[in-house]
Amino acid sequence: MKTVGLVVEYNPFHNGHLYHLTKSKEQTKADVVIAVMSGSFLQRGEPALVSKWQRTNMALAGGVDILVELPYYYSVQKAQTFAEGAIRILNTLSVDTVCFGSESGDITSFYELHEFMTTHKEEWDNEVKKEMSKGLSYPKAASNAFTTLTNESKPLLSLAEPNNILGFHYVEALHKWSKTMRAETILRTKAQYHDEEIQDTQIASATSIRKALFEHESFDQIRTVLPQTSYEQLLTYGKEFHVFHDWEAYFPLLQYQVLSSSVAKLEQIYECEEGLEYRLKETIKRASSFKEWMHLLKTKRYTWSRLQRLATHVLTQTTKTEMSQLLKDGPLPYIRLLGMSQKGQAYLSSIKKDLDTPLISRLAEAKGFAATHDERISNVYKMALPPEIRAQSLYDEYKQIPIRGH
């Protein structure tokens, strides 16, 4: 069976995702669609709108055959590490082709850029260092360095576009981790990643959908831009758990954590560098919301996402030592299966005997620190649920089994 791999967050799964999924399957002539999805916390350092189980239901209804989790230690990371984790998992599951959406739409440009970057590694590194010494954030410095390096040749690819950057790192990770997997890309249409308002009646960005839910509390506004199952799953989650997860729901916990931690303890948190622990302490006292705090915290030196990821690591108390233990080389500790269709199940049976990594169905099957940390992350995510529901939900996580699609 021919397989296509997708790297997704589905926050939530909308018509744009459905389009990408369908196109990817067509273009690669795949029989089986395998998606690796960020779990509770996402690449930009935010909690997922609804739990991974609701998002798994959405994905299965949309045509994904196998859903596995991108664990926290890869999902809440800069693009390069995020991409590495996703590619490692897809490669472990013997995926033939990874297919990502991009602003470019031309896979050749990604391979060429990777080639160019490999051969110009030293100049590139120097250029980035020079730009960063001006006080710029890494992405901004990288983008400037890229412009300088390529301005005499034709610009191979715009690295100012978020999906192009991710795509570049997928190709880079392929070279590092896989001998056989290939990359393809689909041109992203219409809704841009950062669109804040719903512009179209069919396709809208996930950002604008979340905004419609939080700010306008409008289910009507999002009905037309979501597949039926996504719409229903959102409705169900809201009714059952009385919450959609955003940073504001966690702000009291975060504020409490920063205020009650010693400076020495904050300094041990992953991504807490260059004295940021003092800045965290000083600014959090003055904020009465997450948004307000981020505005107090932000400097030119760090991107919004970088600071949100730091906030996530503070919230989950993930330390530098823990992260290096989780990211250490060697085989992945396990892959957690979230859902599968009948076809997906057949595929997994066929590759099972060659798998060098445990594929687990329940958290209780997992062992070691990765499992302990995994449970911690789920537990912290559930702190946004109302207290009377929380205890039951904390318990359920342990016995939750993968969702079966058709």
Added chain:
Amino acid sequence: MKTVGLVVEYNPFHNGHLYHLTKSKEQTKADVVIAVMSGSFLQRGEPALVSKWQRTNMALAGGVDILVELPYYYSVQKAQTFAEGAIRILNTLSVDTVCFGSESGDITSFYELHEFMTTHKEEWDNEVKKEMSKGLSYPKAASNAFTTLTNESKPLLSLAEPNNILGFHYVEALHKWSKTMRAETILRTKAQYHDEEIQDTQIASATSIRKALFEHESFDQIRTVLPQTSYEQLLTYGKEFHVFHDWEAYFPLLQYQVLSSSVAKLEQIYECEEGLEYRLKETIKRASSFKEWMHLLKTKRYTWSRLQRLATHVLTQTTKTEMSQLLKDGPLPYIRLLGMSQKGQAYLSSIKKDLDTPLISRLAEAKGFAATHDERISNVYKMALPPEIRAQSLYDEYKQIPIRGH
């Protein structure tokens, strides 16, 4: 000027406290009343109902001349350490007589008991050890050991009574820390420490008053058992901050802290002994309230207060290392002044030049780890305030100056 010292929590200041204060002044013929009061968290491991500032107002109106804070590292401790801290502070302020309420009412019995315990120290220690090896809590073991040791002589003092126990430790601390201070005691009348319902129309226990506020939300019920100022301060606090502090208000933070902390981190918390870190983790997932959690956590081995104090240290992330730094020998880092009358101010001026410990008026004047920890404790206490009020209140703590009475 003759001074009497009181060790208080005033949670809240009620007619029973007023009676004790007036009687203490009469009996000792003191001109100046100096009280050392637990700040944000109390000896039984609970948050104070309202902030120390409101309780300072109540105390000044009740006739206290000088109010200073018993810092967290002494206030959230077993009776012995609590008493040591209080006596050290009163002694530093050159108090002549400490006067405490007791179920006994006879100061001679306290001195005699102390004498007896000093001369029977070894037998006593062995007896306590024997009782504890049966799995009993320290207070229960101590009480049994005491009965065994004294059952042939006349029982000097019942150590089953909470205020007698505290009294005993005051006398013990006097012997250790002061050359000049004496102890006296006032017989406690009517309301018992543990009374849960208001029994009398004038005198009620603080426990029953808090219960009336939390469970019956009744201001009418408490009006007659509180001095006017106490009643008004409670009313004002409720109106301004929309909360009275009890453990339930902090339970989400505590649950989050236990869930997000590694077992290794919990083990570093002060008073987390004998594998309690695993028990904390295992039980907190199943609880949806603090009360429910305490019932899951409780064993014969630990008293309710001991476990509540542990919960407080988890909430404030106070580690064993930090506590031993705070409790280290040598002079107290500082004494924080909370309020004073004109007479109190005159007294302080008269002793100022002989003080070997800084007497600070604002947190900003304090230095070193004690000050950092002090601020942490205030900040954590304020996490129960509504978010829109919290930021302002966090800021205010720094510039808050002592309250002036008449």
